[in-house]
Amino acid sequence: MSMYTRAYKAAVAVPPLLWVVVFLLLPYSILFCYSFWSVSPLQVIVHSWNFDNYRELLHNPIYALVLFRSMRIATTVTLLALALGYPLAYCLSFFATKRKDLLYQLVIIPLWVSYLVRGYAWKTILGSDGVLNGFLQYFHLTRHPVEFFLYSPFAVILTLTHIYTPFTFLPIYASLEHIPRNLVEASHDLGASPFKTFWRVVFPLSIPGVLAGATFAFVLTLGDFLAPLLVGGPSGIMISNIVVSLFGAAYNWPLGAAISLCMLLLVVGLLTAVERLEKKLSYS
Amino acid sequence: MTSADTNGRKVAPWLAAYSAMVYAFLYLPILVLVIYSFNGQGIGGFPPRGWTLNWYSILFADAGLWSTVLNSLLVAIAGVGISIGLGLPAALALDRTGFPGKAIFRRIVLLPLILPGIITGLSLLMFFVAAGMKLSLRTIVLGHGTALISVATTEIFAGLQKLDRAQEEASLDLGANHWKTFCRVTLPNLRVSIIAAALLIFTLSMDEIAVSFFLIGRENTLPLEIWSRLRRGITPELNAISTLILLFSIALIVLWYRLRTRTERGSQTAPALTPAGM
Numbered sequence: 001m002s003m004y005t006r007a008y009k010a011a012v013a014v015p016p017l018l019w020v021v022v023f024l025l026l027p028y029s030i031l032f033c034y035s036f037w038s039v040s041p042l043q044v045i046v047h048s049w050n051f052d053n054y055r056e057l058l059h060n061p062i063y064a065l066v067l068f069r070s071m072r073i074a075t076t077v078t079l080l081a082l083a084l085g086y087p088l089a090y091c092l093s094f095f096a097t098k099r100k101d102l103l104y105q106l107v108i109i110p111l112w113v114s115y116l117v118r119g120y121a122w123k124t125i126l127g128s129d130g131v132l133n134g135f136l137q138y139f140h141l142t143r144h145p146v147e148f149f150l151y152s153p154f155a156v157i158l159t160l161t162h163i164y165t166p167f168t169f170l171p172i173y174a175s176l177e178h179i180p181r182n183l184v185e186a187s188h189d190l191g192a193s194p195f196k197t198f199w200r201v202v203f204p205l206s207i208p209g210v211l212a213g214a215t216f217a218f219v220l221t222l223g224d225f226l227a228p229l230l231v232g233g234p235s236g237i238m239i240s241n242i243v244v245s246l247f248g249a250a251y252n253w254p255l256g257a258a259i260s261l262c263m264l265l266l267v268v269g270l271l272t273a274v275e276r277l278e279k280k281l282s283y284s
Numbered sequence: 285m286t287s288a289d290t291n292g293r294k295v296a297p298w299l300a301a302y303s304a305m306v307y308a309f310l311y312l313p314i315l316v317l318v319i320y321s322f323n324g325q326g327i328g329g330f331p332p333r334g335w336t337l338n339w340y341s342i343l344f345a346d347a348g349l350w351s352t353v354l355n356s357l358l359v360a361i362a363g364v365g366i367s368i369g370l371g372l373p374a375a376l377a378l379d380r381t382g383f384p385g386k387a388i389f390r391r392i393v394l395l396p397l398i399l400p401g402i403i404t405g406l407s408l409l410m411f412f413v414a415a416g417m418k419l420s421l422r423t424i425v426l427g428h429g430t431a432l433i434s435v436a437t438t439e440i441f442a443g444l445q446k447l448d449r450a451q452e453e454a455s456l457d458l459g460a461n462h463w464k465t466f467c468r469v470t471l472p473n474l475r476v477s478i479i480a481a482a483l484l485i486f487t488l489s490m491d492e493i494a495v496s497f498f499l500i501g502r503e504n505t506l507p508l509e510i511w512s513r514l515r516r517g518i519t520p521e522l523n524a525i526s527t528l529i530l531l532f533s534i535a536l537i538v539l540w541y542r543l544r545t546r547t548e549r550g551s552q553t554a555p556a557l558t559p560a561g562m
Binding site: 013024106110125162194 | 295313330370373376380403414493494523533534541545
């Protein structure tokens with residue numbers, strides 16, 4: 001690309017690079033440093049380098065417990081979001097003709113519209129005085145309010161599935177749209193049933209989209225702390241909530257930093273693994 | 285998107301029904317929220333009775349809330365400025381140039397997109413503390429700007445991909461330097477992408493909680509104000525403001541989408557609206 005002089009390259013690459021180094025890499029490095037410090041009994045952060053925080057994470061079972069619960073919730077949400085998003089994407093991509101654009105817009109609107117609004121909606125619906133219980137009692141399906149709807153892992157999973165289904169839909173739809181239709185036609189012409197065509201032709205080609213959507217849903221659910229605070233209650237606490245309290249009332253920034261760093265490494269590791277997997281499974 | 289897509293096949297009834305159910309799942313809670321913002325009896329119970337605009341009139345009289353709306357607007361506008369101001373050159377760098385470490389550059393710029401907001405927020409908090417900066421709307425602006433550069437880069441990159449290089453080459457051949465070519469040829473062609481990116485970033489900034497949560501000073505943004513009120517208890521006034529936010533966001537998103545697909549005219553496939561397309 002001799003069209004672009006070194007001056008051009010510098011002009012476009014340096015400013016964002018500089019900003020990102022100062023406001024992303026530097027903060028992450030400080031996060032790294034904090035995780036090796038500790039907090040004194042006088043609530044002062046002591047810059048003494050040690051592994052105490054990591055030892056605490058390994059020895060105190062509560063952290064592993066909450067982490068595994070978070071991963072279970074994240075896995076459930078991801079699977080549900082895929083189960084909802086994939087058929088919708090398939091239906092839209094292959095069978096929607098006249099109103100395809102409108103239907104597509106209808107999916108992305110919830111995606112970009114306020115997380116808080118949607119979480120709040122579920123909070124008002126699932127409560128014991130909420131709309132759902134009111135509905136069930138009005139139609140005499142139940143006599144007393146059902147308690148576990150709200151302030152439970154169930155509520156967290158429901159809310160997060162609602163939030164992340166459009167997230168899985170998008171990349172799956174994009175990859176389905178990229179599949180050349182003549183491949184599908186050829187498969188039909190050669191006598192394959194619709195299911196066989198789907199399983200042998202369509203699905204393998206959509207795997208990159210599925211992986212992208214699943215990664216998004218899983219990673220963002222794992223790090224979520226808002227839904228548990230809104231609808232999770234004590235039994236719905238996730239790993240990020242522990243971090244939030246360590247930066248709040250529990251005041252142990254170094255420990256919180258240690259957990260955050262672990263999450264960061266986990267996410268980066270997962271992304272790298274998915275990328276490798278995608279290269280292996282990709283057909284293009 | 286031609287009608288040859290379906291090859292004349294009809295959709296299986298179960299698939300159509302299932303898809304309709306998914307749409308219902310996505311929209312029902314929102315619908316309930318909106319309906320109950322007019323409910324005379326407040327937020328719970330069934331069925332809704334007593335249509336009223338009471339909650340909206342309470343909302344409009346709530347000066348404290350509207351000052352946070354103003355804060356959010358200011359933060360969003362500043363955030364758009366930073367994100368696009370840095371996302372545009374980043375997109376150009378990724379689309380056109382090769383340099384050592386480009387892959388790492390791309391990864392770092394896009395990282396906030398997939399990293400849970402809490403990590404970005406906390407890191408910036410510790411950074412500001414270390415730098416001796418007080419938490420305020422300014423720190424929130426820096427946080428939003430940083431987190432949303434990735435969105436700007438993705439959007440503008442997609443727009444650059446659709447651009448016709450030949451025009452730029454012609455301009456350079458005819459003697460214009462890079463800057464002039466950029467101003468007179470590239471930028472006008474990117475205008476739609478940039479506006480679309482701005483709309484999206486604006487919407488995301490207005491709703492941002494995860495990063496803002498840790499960078500808040502004395503002045504609240506709208507989502508954080510709603511959040512703190514939520515902790516004290518649900519009121520129907522919150523339904524009213526949520527409905528307004530909804531309408532506002534929907535308008536912006538539809539506008540963004542229309543602009544986005546305008547750049548896709550002539551192409552057979554729908555725009556890939558996630559980094560999976562990069």
